[in-house]
Amino acid sequence: MTEHVSRETPPLVEKLFPRAADRLAAYAELLATEGTVRGLIGPREVPRLWDRHLLNCAVLERLIPEESTVADIGTGAGLPGIVLALVRPDLQVSLVEPLLRRITFLQEAVEQLDLGNATVVRSRAEDLPRASYDVVTSRAVAPLGKLAGWCLPLCAEGGLMLAMKGSSAEEELDASEHELESLGAEVWHIHQLGVDELAQPTTVVSIVAGRAAGGSRHGRRGR
């Protein structure tokens, strides 16, 4: 049986992201059609695309300072990178992905959504230039310790690594403290980014890279 994404943009999306709602809906449609045909999104995910994927990624924008350069490592079909570029036109987002099949989809999506603030980069995280981004994001890419080894070196000094994690966040953080210290990270924190109408908050581990003198460059934009 073919599953469908709702053709109606949920009222919550109109309320939270009024200026991005139309293009978010176009992206949802693209994921539900080409994304499933090309095996980038499982058909069972389609009915819950909005809650479990698009809104879950969109709330991450609350932790990103204005006009940041962002690298989304292992973006896959563009999560959270494309969503961030849509809801935050002030950001410059690099969509980083090594696999050609996904790169082709990302290039088509960027073109169809007319995303002037997103660039598709075919690369593994380890091969990107160091100290190049204000913020490095990731979702469902690798365990935190390994991920920190890839992402923290990409952050400019005082930059921010944001790893979207589920219920394993606390455990992964405990297990990787030694690695984080050896990578020069000084401050880390677990955020629960909630939206009242959604059952599940988005759990994000934020880590400030390098010597974060007071961390004032990264003022939070509220829960």
Ligand SMILES: C[S@@+](CC[C@H](N)C(=O)[O-])C[C@H]1O[C@@H](n2cnc3c(N)ncnc32)[C@H](O)[C@@H]1O
């Ligand atoms: C499970 S998918 C998650 C995709 C997307 N972030 C999401 O949440 O739907 C993991 C992605 O990480 C990519 N990946 C794996 N190792 C990587 C590396 N070393 N550097 C960059 N991307 C990597 C894979 O190609 C894959 O697209």
